[in-house]
Amino acid sequence: MAAAYGDCMNTKQTTPALVTHDLTKRYGGRAAVDNLSVEVPAGVVAGFIGPNGAGKTTTMAMLLGLVRPTAGSATVLGSSLDDPGAYLGRVGALIETPAFWPGLTGTENLRVVATLSGHDTRRIPEVLDVVGLAGRGGDRFGAYSLGMKQRLGIAAALLGDPELLVLDEPTNGLDPVGINEIRQFILELADGERTVLVSSHILSELEHVSDWLIVINDGSLLYQGPADGFLGRVPTTIALAPEHPGDLDRLSALIRADGHDPRRDNGALTVPVDEDDAKALAAALNKAAVAHGIVLAELHTRRPSLESQYLAAIGGER
């Protein structure tokens, strides 16, 4: 089911930021990550999608040198996974829940990690400002809300102005406003030079920010490639419903006469169409219905969502 990697031709740069070959992590007899082979082109925002327990965090932990693979290999920014010290200085990461020292202030926590990684501590005010914590850097981390902790984790990831940003469920604990801010923030970070690998099990979060997708389930790859390619696997449809149910057959015949293949769906009809033709066809069908005395109570275009695609992919896999 995984898409061929040839699909990455429309990416912004040619050198991949991440490559894994048959990456596997087993805990006892259970494979948390199972022969995962993926490639993330540099400069893209890559959405890493899968339900809870799919293996996203374990994969990211392996890429960050926290967890040893049972088998397989990988390169991050051109360096082997065997030597995380060779590339982690150019990687910013937030994995699982943000873990800091509760007795230290936000600024002090960032000073600890900046000192540890050799990054310039003068960037601390700047990254606090970027994540919206400019006025709260002097507060103790233990007094932060969950959303503020998450923001501080992202600030820590940005300290080194990284080439690759790895964000594991970055919107965990955030309110809708915070989620939207993180979404905008990811889009701002995606400047075509920086690669962002962001995971989530809430698919709508990634739908509008990802131009590359990796979809996994039960540790195995379901899809990798351009986001458009994944979304295009289920067609856009136009849904129509007549005001009077008795007109459904006549409406169906009209649509067939126009060369389309409508399907009945709970008192309505759905017509698969090309995304580009959807608007014109909806107008044409509306005109035809009115011309034949059929009043439409419903007429709209249904574009495939990441969630519907994902559920379809899971269904196909299972």
Added chain:
Amino acid sequence: MIAAIRAELVKIFRRRVLVITGITTVVFAVGSAALVLASAEPAGGRFSDRGATVESLSGAGGGTEVFTTAVSFAGTFLFVLFVGVVAIEFSRGTFRTMLIHQPRRIRLLAGKTTALLGLAAVVLAVTEALTWIAARAFAPTKDIATGRWLSADALGQAVADYGSVLFWVSGYALLGTMLAVLVRSVPVALAIGIAWAGPLEHILQDAWGPASRYFPGLLLEAFVAGGTSAVSATRAFLTVTVYVTLAAAIAATVFSRRDVTA
């Protein structure tokens, strides 16, 4: 490793930590000096084999004997302190944060331990000085002569006592670090640490005589006490050195190879 030391110092050199450490040090130094002097008996007294005597305290090393005697009672406390300080980094997930920023694991662990031992070295030096000052102030109440406490011999004894206590603390620190790395859980590590360094070794010592020559906590106690009837200070030093080297190797190996998932 330098970066790891400096990062740890960022955590240590905070006003709150310094104030708490300072107050604790002063209270411990003054309180323990008062207790050691109050409990000192003339040589040959009923409990004179359990601590400093009036005669020993009147010697050149009397001023710093108060320090070594007082500190030796804090062995279990120091052990569990190091166990807790390291284990909590696992349970809080902060080792994960640190490893993302410093993936050279052995350097990270070595830097952290070195910084903590550096702090311990400074605190011990201050404690020794404060204990000496407090003991000198309290000495007249027990008719202890302090004239020789300012001699050149006293200075040499002070350095030797400081070195002994620092070795003793380092031994507990590295054994505690190993336990924390192996167990990774604060409550479990503390339970094991307190049980072992506290009652268990001493109970086993009563049941099995040679325990004094083999158990690390008992050896550390024997070393800082300048040797016992069961084991000399030199033998205790050498055996503890072997244990500490093994503990450091085990901690480094386990820490560098184990998955960090918390």
